[in-house]
Amino acid sequence: MFKKILIANRGEIACRVIKTARSMGIVTVAVYSEADANARHVRLADEAVLIGPPAASESYLVADRILQVAKDTGAEAIHPGYGFLSENDEFAEACERAGIVFIGPPASAIRAMGLKSASKALMEKAKVPLTPGYHGDNQDPAFLATQAQAIGYPVLIKASAGGGGKGMRRVDTAADFEAALTSCKREARNAFGDDDVLVEKYIVKPRHIEFQVFGDTHGNCVYLFERDCSVQRRHQKVLEEAPAPGMTPERRAAMGKAAVDAAKAVGYVGAGTVEFIAMQDGGFYFMEMNTRLQVEHPVTEMITGLDLVEWQLRVATGEPLPLTQEQLEIDGHAIEARIYAEDPDRGFLPSTGRLVHLAPPAESDHVRVDTGVEQGDEITPHYDPMIAKLIVWGADRRQALARMRQALAQYRVVGVSNNVDFLTRLVTVPSFANADLDTGLIEREQALLFPPAGEVRADVWLLAALAQLLREQRLAQKKAARSADPHSPWRALDGWRLNGHAERRLVFRLGESVREVGVEVLPDGYRLQISPKSVFARGTLGADSELHAQLGERRLRAAVVTSGERRHMFFEGRSWPLSLVDTLHAGGEGEEVEGGLRAPMPGKVVALAVQPGATVEKGAPLLVLEAMKMEHTIHAPRKGVVKAFRFAPGDQVSDGAELLDFEGSE
Incomplete structure (x- = not known):
């Protein structure tokens, strides 16, 4: 058995391989990019070596660098996991030339199954059942259209070198074939560097x-x-x-x-x-x-x-x-x-x-x-x-x-x-x-x-309010314990009043919904009011944000995770990202919220549509973002001035990142 192996991958599959290797007494070597310097697979492995920048093309896909790390660390074999170099026949051959075992199939098997058209020709010889279709080398559009007609619509066009749904189109009529073929070939060429396709019978309800x-x-x-x-x-x-x-x-x-x-x-x-x-x-x-x-x-x-x-x-x-x-x-x-x-x-x-x-x-x-x-x-x-x-x-x-x-x-x-x-x-x-x-x-x-957003149950708002009150109480107790006079009445949150009980309100927001929960502090709990419901409530906050609550006669379990102003409610198999509204905020009810200037997803800035300092009308294009091979234009939420851009063309941005400084005008 191997004494040491290198894992040419990251994430959960690298951790998975490490787990088995450790149980077998095999030493593991992890490789990592700069983005993965603190990743779990790096923490778990016996050794870890930096191999390059965040981009996979400059790190996890650089075969020569990974092989050199294997030699330098004395690894006898390389486990490729899945993705990256796992189905790269040239990498498998390079391992063999270097005297390092590739933990996978022979390069010849990878090569034989790498192209869909070639593999199907091989399977036909082995008498493995094949979907009716054309799997040959003739890529003339007119010829492929003829083959589709012979197969019978609907048909499926598939990139020969494809995978993951890229370069794949269902075509229902002959009139749609040419456009679908052009689109499929373009996507396949961009994704795999090879625009060859095959055409097969589309199986209904497969x-x-x-x-x-x-x-x-x-x-x-x-x-x-x-x-x-x-x-x-x-x-x-x-x-x-x-x-x-x-x-x-x-x-x-x-x-x-x-x-x-x-x-x-x-x-x-x-x-x-x-x-x-x-x-x-x-x-x-x-x-x-x-x-x-x-x-x-x-x-x-x-x-x-x-x-x-x-x-x-x-x-x-x-x-x-x-x-x-x-x-x-x-x-x-x-x-x-x-x-x-x-x-x-x-x-x-x-x-x-x-x-x-x-x-x-x-x-x-x-x-x-x-x-x-x-x-x-x-x-x-x-x-x-x-x-x-x-x-x-x-x-x-x-x-x-x-x-x-x-x-x-x-x-x-x-x-x-x-x-x-x-x-x-x-x-x-x-x-x-x-x-x-x-x-x-x-x-x-x-x-x-994907059901439409329905009314949030009263229990959700009540549990969020109870969790907030219990959290405040716990923080006050911790502060009191650290103070010079922990028994000072000024540090108590028991709601004592000379002629009655303390009352307050908590306001939560979920999207466009805003709900107010009235709170009356009682000696042994709280009276919570959410129109038209009023209920006695008490409970405890446990480990890992667990909430054990009593609402009236009912005992309930939930979890509430606090992150900034957010109160993430987990209850009965669902979650709600509620926001606690600061009722003392000076903005007031009529405050207009700026919007539309955050990145809707991770991506790359490809163009700036205006210059800093420009005055723009509502809806004017401001910036173009490329994500998942599609372009998304960020528009002005209202009339105003573009004060400054926070990113330049070519910069990568994360989901929700502020893209520019925008000042609205009347």
């Missing part, structure tokens, strides 16, 4: 089912069952589960055999995933093979009880597979949800910032959290905004779903926008709960997944 395969250097190859990854947004997975709901033993055997045949056709070694388009009637077609460990591998580990990273390490040293196909069994059901720093209500735009509060559910035999960040860490604009993967196990799908709902209700993130509330809605929609799955589920369930 499921995305993939099989985990594993091969060794002794000619053995097995499948470790399947994962259903049908729930996607923009062709990117959101939820994954294993085994696939409704999978019959006969269909599993047929798809498993096809997956193993695909792996054997390229002499596969190590962990890989063969992905299929599965039809509702039981038919299936080969889609592609990912020649690496997958993001969703934990659900396979949960139902098999195996450590796939350990298998990777053992196979890479030349050991045979630990188990045969006949020895592999499925136990229970597992579901994975990807927790992202993104805003589902704004088209899933990524969010950046410091994780002011991060409290995942407690891990156990049936709840697992794979993460690359901890409370206080930064989500930067340089890399994938994943916070964690939440994985649950149950004896069956019903129990796994219940545990996922419970775990999501316990997940608390403050500091960045996140998708926890969205995932909570997603796992409860009837179609997902009843396993009515296909890749269009999120689009189909828009009404349930």
